[in-house]
Amino acid sequence: MNKPLKHPETQCIHAGDTVDPLTGAVMPAIYPSSTYKQEAFGVWGDYAYSRNGNPTRAALERCVAELEGGTKALAFASGMAASSAVLELLPAGSHVVASRGMYGGSFRLFNRVKRHSQALLTDFVDCSDLPAVEAAIKPETKVLWLESPVNPTLQIVDIEALAAIGHKHDVLVVVDNTFATPLGQQPLLLGADIVMHSCTKWMGGHSDTLGGMLVVKDAELGNELQSVSNATGGVLSPFESYLLLRGIKTLALRLKQHETNCFALARWLEQQPRVKQVRYPGLESHPQHELAKRQMKHFGAVITILLDGTEDDVATLFNALNVFIIAEGLGGVESMIGHPPTMSHNSMLPEEREFLGIPDNMIRLSPGIENAADLIADLEQAFARI
Numbered sequence: 001m002n003k004p005l006k007h008p009e010t011q012c013i014h015a016g017d018t019v020d021p022l023t024g025a026v027m028p029a030i031y032p033s034s035t036y037k038q039e040a041f042g043v044w045g046d047y048a049y050s051r052n053g054n055p056t057r058a059a060l061e062r063c064v065a066e067l068e069g070g071t072k073a074l075a076f077a078s079g080m081a082a083s084s085a086v087l088e089l090l091p092a093g094s095h096v097v098a099s100r101g102m103y104g105g106s107f108r109l110f111n112r113v114k115r116h117s118q119a120l121l122t123d124f125v126d127c128s129d130l131p132a133v134e135a136a137i138k139p140e141t142k143v144l145w146l147e148s149p150v151n152p153t154l155q156i157v158d159i160e161a162l163a164a165i166g167h168k169h170d171v172l173v174v175v176d177n178t179f180a181t182p183l184g185q186q187p188l189l190l191g192a193d194i195v196m197h198s199c200t201k202w203m204g205g206h207s208d209t210l211g212g213m214l215v216v217k218d219a220e221l222g223n224e225l226q227s228v229s230n231a232t233g234g235v236l237s238p239f240e241s242y243l244l245l246r247g248i249k250t251l252a253l254r255l256k257q258h259e260t261n262c263f264a265l266a267r268w269l270e271q272q273p274r275v276k277q278v279r280y281p282g283l284e285s286h287p288q289h290e291l292a293k294r295q296m297k298h299f300g301a302v303i304t305i306l307l308d309g310t311e312d313d314v315a316t317l318f319n320a321l322n323v324f325i326i327a328e329g330l331g332g333v334e335s336m337i338g339h340p341p342t343m344s345h346n347s348m349l350p351e352e353r354e355f356l357g358i359p360d361n362m363i364r365l366s367p368g369i370e371n372a373a374d375l376i377a378d379l380e381q382a383f384a385r386i
């Protein structure tokens with residue numbers, strides 16, 4: 001049933017109609033069963049085998065499909081499993097044009113794994129340069145892979161304009177929407193063909209679930225991805241599906257507090273003499289602030305700064321923090337801080353990081369939903385030590 005729900009706060013609670021029709025349980029059951037009884041020989045029910053379909057996972061998939069304005073969603077064991085499934089659609093030797101700034105793990109998937117296993121060749125292009133993107137598309141280009149905001153540079157790219165360029169050349173347009181969440185932007189409505197999520201971040205929101213998602217509006221593309229998912233098997237477990245559904249209920253509420261904290265911290269950081277640059281899409285000083293205002297409903301919940309200091313200063317600063325947790329993760333209720341060059345993006349060569357715009361003095365903050373004053377006080381005493 002598709003209720004005409006307008007507001008994201010309401011959608012987060014009711015999208016996908018996840019009340020259990022059998023019992024009326026407000027939260028769907030966790031169905032661990034790996035297989036399903038057939039009523040008689042040759043009589044197939046809705047479910048046959050849990051790799052292919054599972055009621056708990058299906059409830060989550062209905063919910064996210066609705067949040068993204070799509071018709072079908074597929075849940076995977078992680079964001080990377082979801083991304084890998086998209087690339088499995090491509091014939092060997094295909095060409096991909098990808099956003100120059102991107103999550104380190106995606107870069108590794110394209111440039112190391114798929115390059116060898118599928119002879120996939122990827123050109124990493126600055127997607128704020130539209131003519132450069134169009135020029136990079138070749139006859140064998142099959143996918144345009146975008147990320148906005150980009151992890152960790154927070155560059156914003158014009159999804160609508162880029163989707164139009166992709167479609168002009170018959171290229172599948174994929175958007176990694178992890179940093180915006182479906183409440184921040186809905187790429188399918190801007191023309192993208194596939195939305196990918198790492199649900200491990202804000203969707204789950206509690207640093208206790210790994211998960212990935214693909215969402216599409218085209219039924220045939222949805223079926224192709226479903227076949228890949230079933231054949232390769234990287235699906236999300238029923239328990240994780242439940243945790244994600246539970247997390248999404250409070251997504252709108254959490255994002256509001258994340259964003260309030262981000263604004264307070266970003267403005268405070270801008271005043272600090274040891275901070276060379278503060279990047280947050282909500283700040284007027286962000287190079288694509290106007291585009292962010294047009295394209296996004298929330299500015300996301302990551303702040304990236306460039307420190308005026310050495311790696312030793314980064315270490316001193318990090319070790320002095322009491323509230324911020326030093327961690328690889330993002331998107332939890334607890335505030336986290338990371339150093340991309342030695343953490344999330346350390347599988348890259350220094351020249352690859354330089355190419356992606358990740359200098360050694362870059363710090364990434366993922367403010368949680370604590371009180372902003374406590375977060376500022378924590379940073380203040382840490383900055384006093386460098």
Ligand SMILES: *Cc1c(COP(=O)(O)O)cnc(C)c1O
Nearest residue numbers: 078079080103151178198200211
């Ligand atoms: C974390 C992340 C991923 C990978 O997701 P996992 O769930 O960790 O596999 C992909 N893209 C972006 C932007 C991310 O932040």
